[in-house]
Structure formats: structure tokens, C-alpha cells
Amino acid sequence: xxxxxxxxxxxEPAEEAPGVTVRWVISEKDGAPNFAMRVFEVEPGAAxxxxxxxxxxxxxxxxxxxxxxxxxxxxxxxxxxxxFVAPQEKHQFVNDGDEVLRFICVVPL
Amino acid sequence: xxxxxxxxxxxEPAEEAPGVTVRWVISEKDGAPNFAMRVFEVEPGAAxxxxxxxxxxxxxxxxxxxxxxxxxxxxxxxxxxxxFVAPQEKHQFVNDGDEVLRFICVVPL
Numbered sequence: 001x002x003x004x005x006x007x008x009x010x011x012e013p014a015e016e017a018p019g020v021t022v023r024w025v026i027s028e029k030d031g032a033p034n035f036a037m038r039v040f041e042v043e044p045g046a047a048x049x050x051x052x053x054x055x056x057x058x059x060x061x062x063x064x065x066x067x068x069x070x071x072x073x074x075x076x077x078x079x080x081x082x083x084f085v086a087p088q089e090k091h092q093f094v095n096d097g098d099e100v101l102r103f104i105c106v107v108p109l
Numbered sequence: 110x111x112x113x114x115x116x117x118x119x120x121e122p123a124e125e126a127p128g129v130t131v132r133w134v135i136s137e138k139d140g141a142p143n144f145a146m147r148v149f150e151v152e153p154g155a156a157x158x159x160x161x162x163x164x165x166x167x168x169x170x171x172x173x174x175x176x177x178x179x180x181x182x183x184x185x186x187x188x189x190x191x192x193f194v195a196p197q198e199k200h201q202f203v204n205d206g207d208e209v210l211r212f213i214c215v216v217p218l
Contacts, residue, residue: 001200003177003184003192006169025191026167034217035144037167037191058135058146060115060169060213068112075112082134082146083112091110104169106215108143 002030006039019046028109035108042066042093042101050092055108057085059093064101066094111139115148128155137218144217151175151202151210159201164217166194168202173210175203 004025011021019042026037042048042064050069065078068085069092077083083103085091095101113134120130128151135146151157151173159178174187177194178201186192192212194200204210 001177001179001184001192001194001198003186003190005189006191007189025169026193030193031195032167032193033165033196035167035215037169037215056142058141058144058215060134060146062171068110070110075110077112080114080116081112082115083110084135084139084141085110086140087142089110104213106144106146106167 009039011041014040014048016049017047019043020048032109035106038105038107040093040101040103040105042095042103044095044098044100047092047094050090052088052090054087056087057083057091058106059083059085060104062102062104064095064099065097066101067096068093118148120150123149123157125158126156128152129157141218144215147214147216149202149210149212149214151204151212153204153207153209156201156203159199161197161199163196165196166192166200167215168192168194169213171211171213173204173208174206175210176205177202 014020118132123129
């Protein structure tokens with residue numbers, strides 16, 4: 001068991017996503033057996049890659065606003081929204097607001 | 110893919126925990142294949158059961174304050190803290206503050 005603040009974890013640049021950082025706040029390094037928790041920050045105008053992969057995302061928007069898009073649509077989100085992306089769904093998280101977009105994103109290990 | 114606000118999900122009373130509600134915001138009903146996301150609210154003075162089980166918790170404190178205890182110790186937490194409870198670790202989340210304690214808790218399916 002441990003408690004730590006997400007702000008204590010150094011942010012790392014996210015791959016292929018300028019203006020995006022990730023903190024791995026709970027991961028296999030901590031002994032997590034099944035899934036990892038990350039905290040992302042996306043600068044205004046920045047976005048995660050528009051990509052697909054065989055695992056799901058379970059996200060929770062902590063602050064800021066933006067939208068998630070797939071091949072066909074864009075769905076806006078803000079504080080308190082949860083976002084589920086199924087395995088193999090193409091997706092991108094975009095910050096189209098004026099403030100930093102901060103969200104939790106959980107992925108399987 | 111879907112987006113919904115956690116407030117749209119009706120809170121249910123948590124088992125064996127007066128003053129505690131749970132919202133299953135992403136679960137197997139939504140097609141989640143590996144893990145579920147829940148949002149808990151704990152009234153001031155209330156607590157989750159002091160118990161153990163074979164699965165882990167990955168939690169993120171959204172608002173309020175309190176502590177998590179095991180057999181030997183109590184560790185305080187507040188907004189922005191992450192809490193990891195390993196499988197089989199005895200644990201209890203306690204709200205010893207004056208405001209509602211709200212946290213995300215992810216568990217395997």
C-alpha cells in the first residue's frame with residue numbers, strides 16, 4: 001500500500017505528441033499486477049496521437065476541456081467526464097480549450 | 110467509445126458501508142474487458158469496510174481528505190493523491206474531514 005501525490009511524479013514527454021506529458025503514477029514498478037494509472041497533461045492546441053492499439057483506455061477528465069475523436073465524429077468533454085475507448089478503436093484526445101487539459105488514463109499491463 | 114459525466118450515473122449505496130455511495134462509471138456492461146472504474150463518495154465520519162480481498166485497488170482522490178489504514182498504520186491523503194492497495198492487503202478508506210471525500214477506484218474484472 002502506498003499514497004503519493006501525482007505532482008510528485010516527474011512528467012515525461014509523451015511519445016509522438018508535442019505539448020503532452022505523462023506521469024505513470026501507478027505502474028508495474030509499484031507492483032501493480034493488472035493495469036497502470038497515468039496522468040496526462042495536454043497544452044492548449046495540443047493533442048495525443050490519432051492512433052489505434054489492441055488495448056482499451058479508461059479515462060477521467062480532471063480539468064480543462066476538449067474532445068475525443070474517432071474516424072467519424074468528435075465528442076466534447078470536460079471536468080468529471082469519463083471516456084471509454086475500446087480496443088482497436090482509433091482515437092485522439094484534443095485540447096481545444098484555453099487551459100491545460102488534465103486527465104487520468106488507465107491501461108492494462 | 111463513449112463520453113459521460115460521472116454525475117449522470119446514479120449513486121448506489123456501497124455494501125456494508127453506511128454513508129458511502131458508489132457509481133460504476135465504466136464496467137463490463139459498457140464492454141470494458143479488463144477493469145472497471147468506480148467513483149466513491151464518503152460522508153464525513155464514514156468509511157469503507159476494513160477488509161481484504163484478492164484484487165488490488167488503484168485510487169485517485171478527487172476531493173476531500175481522509176486516510177487509508179492497514180493493520181498497523183494510517184496514511185493521510187488529500188486531493189491529487191493516488192493510493193495503491195495490493196491484493197490481500199487489509200485496508201479501509203476513512204473520511205475524517207468536514208467535506209465529502211470523493212475518489213476514483215479502479216478494480217480488475
